[in-house]
Every structure is written in structure tokens, then in C-alpha cells.
Amino acid sequence: MPPTKSRTACLVPLRNRLLAIAFAGIVPLALVAGLELWLLVHHQQHEAEQRALESSRQAATIIESELRRSVTILQALAESPLLRTGDLSDFETLVERILPLVPGWRTVLLANPEGQVVRRISNVKRPASSPLAEPDSFAEVLAQRRPVIGQLGRGAAGLLAFPIRVPVLREGRLNFVLTAVMTPESIRAARMARALPKDWVGSVFDRHGLRIARTSLHEESLGEPALPGLAEILAQPGEEGVGTARTREGRQVYTAFVRLPDSGWTVTTAIPTAEVSAAATRSFALYGGGLALSVAFAWAMALLLSRQISRPVQALQAAAQALGQRLPPVLPDSDVLEIRQVGEA
Structure with missing residues (x-):
């Protein structure tokens, strides 16, 4: 009795079964490799x-x-006996010698607690009465009596700089605030x-x-x-x-x-x-290329194996039909044990 139409529609070629087996082995590996790639990125x-x-x-x-180097130099200058004796002219001469030796220092200021600049030592001479730029750090020195690194501000010359200030203390009393104006460069x-x-x-x-x-x-x-x-x-x-x-x-x-x-x-x-992103793209390209090669190889092997199996099976079918017609059957030559056993039976 020939197979019905519904039963025929459910039949699947052997090649597809073999390809499904190949994919069953590839898909878990692909998922694990994809997870590892995601973790790598x-x-x-x-x-x-x-x-x-x-x-x-x-x-x-x-x-x-x-910054600490500049603070240390300022603290050493703040301990100068010239400031203790009030000899500001000699102190200015001392700072003029030191100023070129400290990279980044543009100007050194000596101001009293009222914020009035009493000495301005710089390569470019400016009036001692110029107002202090960035007064917040000056107020912080007055309040805390410790070295303060100021913020960026625009000075009298219109140039951007930042101050480093240290207090000049004598017997617990604040006499001056010594400031080094440093360049952003x-x-x-x-x-x-x-x-x-x-x-x-x-x-x-x-x-x-x-x-x-x-x-x-x-x-x-x-x-x-x-x-x-x-x-x-x-x-x-x-x-x-x-x-x-x-x-x-x-x-x-x-x-x-x-x-x-x-x-x-x-x-x-x-x-x-x-x-x-470039490293991730290389990894994805390597992963995608490897996966594509794996699928192509699985497809090729499925085709090859399906031919090696389907041909003997077709030969068995022909042999069975010949046997039904009382003709001598021709047994398939196959290295698959089960096909051999069916043929011998």
C-alpha cells in the first residue's frame, strides 16, 4: 500500500537529519564562544x-x-630672617635671585594681612598697589594659617595663572602672606x-x-x-x-x-x-568567520556523509523491490555495519 499524502509530507531527507546533528554540535559551541566574546569586549x-x-x-x-615643591620653597622663604627684621629690600633681592631658578614661577608677592601687596617681585615690574587676583585663596590662608593652592584666575596683566600662598608667622601672629604666581604651562x-x-x-x-x-x-x-x-x-x-x-x-x-x-x-x-571598538571588531570578525567556516564545513560533511549513506540505502530499496519481484537482489557495498546486516538479512 503506497504511503498516504500526510505521511509523505512528514518525511525528512537523511541529509537534513545529518545536518541537524552537525548543527546540534555547533550551536552550543557558538553560544559559548559568543558569551566569551561578549565577556572579552x-x-x-x-x-x-x-x-x-x-x-x-x-x-x-x-x-x-x-605643587609641593613650590610650597616647600615658599615656606623656606617665609622663614627668612630678612622678613623677621623687616628688611624687605634685601628679601626682594633674595627672591630675585631665586625666581629664575624655579620653573613655572611668574611672580612672587608679599602682602600684609589686609591684602595690600607690599612687594611684587617679577620679571615685569608692576605697581605694588595692584589688587590681589583670586582673593578666595588669600582669605583661606588668613582663616586657616596654612599653605593654600589657589585656583585659576586672571592677574593684573590679563594673563591666566594660579597662586600658591603660605603664611608668614611670627610667634603665632600672621605678619605676611607670601605668594608664588605660577603659569598654567x-x-x-x-x-x-x-x-x-x-x-x-x-x-x-x-x-x-x-x-x-x-x-x-x-x-x-x-x-x-x-x-x-x-x-x-x-x-x-x-x-x-x-x-x-x-x-x-x-x-x-x-x-x-x-x-x-x-x-x-x-x-x-x-x-x-x-x-x-577596533579590537572588538577584530574579535567579532574572527568569531563570525570561524562560525561561518564551521557551518560551511558541517554542510559539506553532511552532504558527503548523506551520499555515502543514502546511496547504499537506495540500493537496499532496489534489492528489496527485486526480491519482491522474485529477481536476484544486488546487495549494496557499504562500510556501514547496519546497512551490511540489512543487506545480508
């Missing part, structure tokens, strides 16, 4: 953030050392003490979020606030943090920041996300 992203954070830490250490030089890879960007911001230094486009961005994306990252609590932002050049970057505890400044390092 996230690991690469984490590694990029950690590299940026480590670079910021190193730069923060260098910048902090530079000195901080940029400290930030670039360790060379950054191409397309990485390093910056330094003061406590108010104004940019003091940048490894590229320094002059163009000096004194400007951080872009909104970066400002959101810098607003995170804690001494360190990471996030994703966009640079002035328009590149998407992983950004890590470190805050300096003494000054409240922030040091940042930005790594283009394209570096991680």
Missing part, C-alpha cells in the same frame, strides 16, 4: 578604563609633587612628563572646574569649563571615577579622573573608545 573596556585611571594617577602624583609640562599614546588626551582642572592644562589644544581650552559630558563625570563623588564622554575634537572617549586632596584639582585622562 567588556574586559577590554574595563582594561581601557583602568589604563586611563592609572595614567591619571601617575600624572596626579607628578603634579602634586610639583608649568602644570601642562608636569602633565606631559609621561608621554601619552597618540589620540589620548590629558587635562587638569581646578576646584571650580576650569581647565588649567591640556596635552593638546592647551591655549584654545585654557580657562574654559569642562564640556557637559566630562563635567557630569567630574561631578561623581569620590576621589576617583570613570565614565564615557566626548572630547573637544569630537571623539568618544573613556575618561578617568583623580582628585588632588590638597588643592581640590582634578586630573583626567581620556582614551578613544575606537581603540576598544
